[in-house]
Amino acid sequence: MLKNVNNILINEDDIKTLKRYNIDINKCHNIREVQLLIERIIDNTDLLDEEIDLLDNTSSNLQEIHYYKDTNK
Secondary structure, three states: OEEEEOOEEEEHHHHHHHHHOOOOHHHOOOHHHHHHHHHHHHHHOOOOHHHHHHHHHHHHHHHHHHHHHHOOO
C-alpha cells in the first residue's frame, strides 16, 4: 500500500528499507533528494551486494511511482 510521506508516494516496504539505512524521508522534499541519499549510502558505505540491490530497488520503485503519478501521458 502506498503512503504519502512529505508529498512523496512510497510503499511501506521501501519506508522500512530507508529507515534501516537511516534515511529520513520526512526531511526530503522530493524523490530526487531521497535517491541522492540512497546513492550516497551505496557509494560511501561498505554494503553487501544484497543490500545494494535492496537500495537500488527502493530507488527504482520511487522512480516508477513518480513516473506513473506525475508524467503526462
